[in-house]
Amino acid sequence: MDNLGIVFGLLGAALATFLAGTGSAIGVGKAGVAASGVLAEDPSKFGKVLIFQLLPATQGIYGLLVAFLILSKIGVLGGDPNISVVKGLLYLAASLPIAFAGLFSAIHQGNCSVAGIGTISKKPDQFGKAILLPAMVETYAILALLISMLAVFNIPGLNL
């Protein structure tokens, strides 16, 4: 049971990828459905609706990012896999902000993107404004990413 540290660490990496990724998948999926509807009417809007569809995709990438950082710190990708249980749990805790903020913000950003796609299907010239509203939701994913990343960066330096 001495190796539980790496188990918790890996659990954290898995949570970050899986929850944030799930959120992005839901968000991108919703936006994609709406985007296809617009394309059926006007294929020339492809570039614009694609951007809207991609907006909720970032949370999944943030999750991947944190997961990757954790993997490299706990030694799964080579290096020393002997980390203490406390540090393992710390990594698990560090993954939680991006996991949950990613999950929920991506879903709601997806909803917002759907509405934005509706806006530009009627008023293509309002692209700049329409794209800003879903971006507001992303702020909280970025804040979560920041905390997760700062935590992961600084955990190895702790004397535990």
Next chain:
Amino acid sequence: MAVVKMQQINICALRTKRKSIMEALQRRGVVEISPLEYDGGVFVKEETSQHRSLFMKNSASAARAYEIMCRYFPEKTSMLDMFKGRQPISADEYYKAVEKTKEIMRDASEVIALDKSLSDKKADIAKYEYQIEALVPWKNLDISMRFKGTDSTAAFIGTLPEELSYEQVLMLLAQQQPQLCPFELEIISSTREMTCIFAVCRAEYRDMLEDALKKIGYATPAVVSKYPPSQRIEQLNGRITNLNNEIVKTEEEIKKYEAQRDSFKFMEDYFIMRADKYEELEKLVNTKHTFFLKGYVSEKSAIQLKRYLAETFDAVVELSDIPNDREIPILLSNNKLAQPVESVLETYSMPKRFEFDPTGIMAFFYYIFFGMMFSDAGYGLVMSIACGIALLKFKNMEEGLKKSVKMFFFCGISTTFWGIMYGSFFGDAVTVIGKTFFNADWKFPALWFDPIQGTNSMTLLMFCFLFGIIHIFVGLGISGYMSIKNGRPLDAVYDVLSWYLLVGGGILALLSMDMLKSMTGFTLPPIFLTIGGICAAIGAVIIILFSGRGSKPVKRLLKGIYGVYGVTSYLSDILSYSRLLALGLATGVIAQVFNQIGSMAGGGVIGAILFTIVFLIGHTLNIGINALGAYVHTNRLQFVEFFGKFYEGGGEKFAPFKINTKHYNIKEDIKNG
């Protein structure tokens, strides 16, 4: 860096010159025509909607003809066409083409008619093919399908549902009607969907047999002819062959108009232009021999336009300044570096007439913030080079697109700069390549520091907040400048200086406390705590006393106290700049992830191939996602955090009467300029 000064232009000229003056104005595209008030009496306004709809119809048919021609003679298109812009043609070429209008439009309607007959023929073929398909099961029937029997017999030709054999049909009939009249049954063909039968009985039993048959699902076929089916199929096949020959002929005929393809394209534009012109004509007032036009023109082009119109058309042109209390259409003028960002401002809102045009200051922060978020020298170079090539190669690029491409060119330069500061070139590609393939310890050194290493990220976070504070304070400063300029210097003290004192003092005080030492790594001497505290207190007092000014005393005080609560919004605004760090780190770390995945197969040829593939795909993806992120979040910082402090907007964009075509751009001759 300013809103361009506009002048009112009044033109009065002979009605005979109206057409050429309007065309000249349209080609120059510097005047926004505004509707003149209708005075009655000798003045008449022209109703042009009929003409306009006729022009739009013509434009649509030219477009249709062009589309048809493109089916046979497609134009070469590529992904890069969006950069190409409209093809420029000179005024001479324009007039030459216009002379042939009648001829071209006749050809266009000819092409459309030919195309219509083509589709009719294709529809006929489809119809015949359907009929043949329906007749095929009846091929073995050697009499007409309309045959109903002779004088003494009754015949039934029709289908039964499902696949049935002779015996099964007899059995079904027996079940329905045990005492059925004598009859003769023949199965013509049988498929899974239906069975085609021919039945005959004596005339007097007609109703009885029909009844029985209907009970087991008998139906008469939809397609019948007076000829036996096999003969009919041959006839139909013959017709199809004929039609196919005719189609080839018609297509040949359409192809004869190949040379007209571009003329059709031109006509589409030409009629749009005329429709636009007639729309503007409604804004003029006319007398029997003269007309009057009122509009806005920028001061810069006014004099030249006046001289041109007076000399060429003997028009009377009057320029006048616009009274300060009237709104004018807004045109911005900025230096080369700031001008591309105008389109970002435009997506938010145009400034009002006497409002400060923030483009220049915004551009400065825009490029810096974009670079910090995208933060990779490799990506920056890719972006700048791609935009640079596009700018050099496509000279006719549309104005709006050109602005965006230029903006990303400058953003790319800033990105490269920050990439060098952070030591990021396609992430850590240099180190990874060195280690994997050459066993060497290469490094792309950071000029400032690598934010991923150790506690550097905390230091950078502090700098991000610092940039944020500067950005917000500049915004506040503009607000103060506007107050002073508008003759209300006290407002600047109440609304701007107070916040400078409160927020600035608060930050000073915070920095001199031990609390933040672990984050910043330094503390200011205690004296700053006192100074900061005093400043903040003065600021807070000013806000409490004056932010509710204009209300009654009690309410005023309450409003003032609520005003101080606004400090939380400053706090969240400043924290919002942490995205500069977060997105910057995201770019770098994702790039590293891809490099690491690429190097997993180790050195050697296979490793090199894998690395190249992962490198190309991965970094393309990363550029796409992070450029989008950087763009969107730079906009956000400008719109929410920066504009929130001072910008009102709501101006109407200058929309000059100009050529709004799809394909061609008609250039005014240089000799006229």
